[in-house]
Amino acid sequence: MGYTLDFSVVWHAMPALLWGCVGTLGLALAGMTLAMTIGVAGVAARDSKAAWLRAIVIGFVEIVRNTPFLVQIFFLFFALPLIGLKLNPTATAIIALGVNGGAYAIEIIRGGVQSIHKGQVEAGYALGLHKGQVFRFIVLKPALRAIYPSLTGQFIMLTLTSSICSAVSAYELTSVAQRIESDTFRSFEVYFFVTFLYLAISWLLMLGFAVVSHRVFSYPTR
Amino acid sequence: MTPHFGLPEFGFLLRGLQWTMLLTVVAFVGGCTAGLAVALLRTCGHKGVEWITRIYIGIFQGTPLLLQLFVVYYGLALTGLKLDAFVAVAIGFTVNASAFLGEIWRGAIQAVPRGQTEAAMALGLHYSSRMRDIVLPQAIRISLPATIGYLVQLIKGTSLAAIVGFIELARAGQIVSNQTFQPLLVFGVVGAMYFILCWPLSWWGSRMEARLALAGQR
Numbered sequence: 001m002g003y004t005l006d007f008s009v010v011w012h013a014m015p016a017l018l019w020g021c022v023g024t025l026g027l028a029l030a031g032m033t034l035a036m037t038i039g040v041a042g043v044a045a046r047d048s049k050a051a052w053l054r055a056i057v058i059g060f061v062e063i064v065r066n067t068p069f070l071v072q073i074f075f076l077f078f079a080l081p082l083i084g085l086k087l088n089p090t091a092t093a094i095i096a097l098g099v100n101g102g103a104y105a106i107e108i109i110r111g112g113v114q115s116i117h118k119g120q121v122e123a124g125y126a127l128g129l130h131k132g133q134v135f136r137f138i139v140l141k142p143a144l145r146a147i148y149p150s151l152t153g154q155f156i157m158l159t160l161t162s163s164i165c166s167a168v169s170a171y172e173l174t175s176v177a178q179r180i181e182s183d184t185f186r187s188f189e190v191y192f193f194v195t196f197l198y199l200a201i202s203w204l205l206m207l208g209f210a211v212v213s214h215r216v217f218s219y220p221t222r
Numbered sequence: 223m224t225p226h227f228g229l230p231e232f233g234f235l236l237r238g239l240q241w242t243m244l245l246t247v248v249a250f251v252g253g254c255t256a257g258l259a260v261a262l263l264r265t266c267g268h269k270g271v272e273w274i275t276r277i278y279i280g281i282f283q284g285t286p287l288l289l290q291l292f293v294v295y296y297g298l299a300l301t302g303l304k305l306d307a308f309v310a311v312a313i314g315f316t317v318n319a320s321a322f323l324g325e326i327w328r329g330a331i332q333a334v335p336r337g338q339t340e341a342a343m344a345l346g347l348h349y350s351s352r353m354r355d356i357v358l359p360q361a362i363r364i365s366l367p368a369t370i371g372y373l374v375q376l377i378k379g380t381s382l383a384a385i386v387g388f389i390e391l392a393r394a395g396q397i398v399s400n401q402t403f404q405p406l407l408v409f410g411v412v413g414a415m416y417f418i419l420c421w422p423l424s425w426w427g428s429r430m431e432a433r434l435a436l437a438g439q440r
Contacts, residue, residue, distance in 0.1 A: 003300055066374065066420035067413045068381035070392050075413060078405035156284075163286035167385055174288065188300050191292035195285045202284040 009184040010193045020176030021197055027093060027172050028159040034098025035158065039105025043113060046106060057106065064103030069164050072096055077168050093162070093170035101158045108150045112143035145217045152209040156202050163198070173197060227407050231398045235408075238394025239415050241308075245380045245390055248312045250373060253319020260324025262353070265331050275324070282321035288382050290318055295386050311383040315376065322372050330365035331357060367434065370427035374420045381416070391415060 010017070046057040064072065073096040080087060080095065087095070116139050124134040144151075166174035177194040181187050225231065264275040282290065294314035298305055305313075334357050342352040384393035395412035399405040 003302075062421060062424070063413075063417060066378075066424055067416045068378040068392060070381040070384065071395065071409055071413045071416060074392075074396070074399075075406065075409040078399075078409070082406070160284075160286040163288045164382065164385075166288075174286070187296040188293070191289055191296060195289040195293055198285045198289060199281060206284075 005189060006186060007189050007193065009180065009186045010189055013180045013184075013190075016176055016180065017173065017194065017197065020171075020173035020194075021201060023090075023170075023176070024159060024162055024172040024174075024198075024201065027090065027097065027162045027165060027170065028155065030094045031097025031101055031158055031162065032155050034094065035101030035105045035154075038098060038102025039109045042102060042106035043109045046110060047113075061103045061106055064100055065107075069096070069100050069161055070167060072100055073165065073168055089165075089168045090170040090172075092168060093165035093172070096165070097158055097162060100161065101154060104154055104157075105151070108147050108154060109143070111150075112147035113139060115146045116143055148209075148213055148217060152205075152213075155209075156205050159201060159205065160198065224403055225401055227398065227402045227404045227411075231402060231408075232411070234398055235391065235394050235411060235415065238389060238391040239419075241389065241394075242377065242380050242391040242416075243419070245308070245312060245315065245383060245388075246373075246377050249315035249319050249380070250376060252312070252316035253323050253376075256316065256320030257323030257327060260320050261327035261331060264324060264328040279321045279325045279328075282318055283325070287318055287379050288385060290314060291382055291386055307386070307388045311380075311386060311388050315380060315383075318379070319372070319376060322375075323369065326365050326368045326372060327361060329368075330361040333364050334360045364434070367427045367431035370423055370430070374423050374427070377420055377423075378416065 042057050042060070045053045048054060073093065076096045076099070077089075077092050080092060120138050120142075121134055124138040129137070162170075162172055163174040165172055166178055169175050173194060177190050181190045184190070260275055260278065263271050264279070266272065291311060291314040294317060295310050298310050298313065338356055338360065339352060342356045347356070380390055381392035383390050384396060387393070389397070391412055395408050399408040402408065
């Protein structure tokens, strides 16, 4: 075979690829924000007194966790316009990531809330804190500390999952790579390099999260 | 005239489902074999080898599965081997599975109490016998929930083969959707098929996890 690898195409496309990285991070960040919102609302609904509400949340979590993201994003891509949301591919991708991540966030946040001992909440009320204060200081902050590792892991997962959003041509790294590939036909070189860009992104995120965790959550608990 | 979603279309999806299942089985069996090797190398005690396997696992955990598939798919094409699309994606998923299962089993092997290994050494058992008869049977039990969890991930992950053009369930769904212009119905059915495949496994896995947690309390 006379094929020689030529990575110069990657070098020429560098600015576009770096903007793709920005797109990917923006997509993941927006998706995660939506996911957290769904997560908190979902946890409240999951433990509500209304049985139908609990059933909806459980059903939502099971359906999202047991179907592929690709099928979810295709479904939303066609379903959202029907309910009057005519969005561009990137906005659709954010909603898909938010819905997908939301299901996992519900489980993670719920685990965190359950890690708070009931006696602590009772002690809070005994000290005269009202409901909002108990939630904020006694449930939320320690729970956040407990779920921080899984939540940040989830964010990195979401960042990697966002590559699938290229299937609806949302603006992110993989779709930028696909465009460069179709311009240059250097499939292997482009995807090989982009894979390493993703690796760099996830390693930097991991490093950043570790630093934050060290700063914010390293207070003694007992 | 565009065809409506009927029995022939449903049959086409079912054939896609068969390919999804076959792809999963091949990747899982291959991934188990290679993953065992990765797990054993990762815990072999030799610093250099452990370090290399650690990086190997880190690369697969830190990059998107879709890109891994692209690299393997186009990389294999460069070698000049005329591989069937099925073989190419199967290799991609197998390599990915080897890293993830390797990491799961690494954790399980290390979760087996150290005293078990020491006792086996005191009895004069060799490495192979120590692993085969003492450590691995216990490690497999510990790792089962996570292994099943990965199997569910794998089933869902095979949908990405659709993007490189292999016709499994998700790609079959795209084709039928384009033919019938009934995307919601088609992707609803496709999603339901994945759900029927994954949900019992998820349920089994979480039940086993709960049981193991109870056993651990005693």
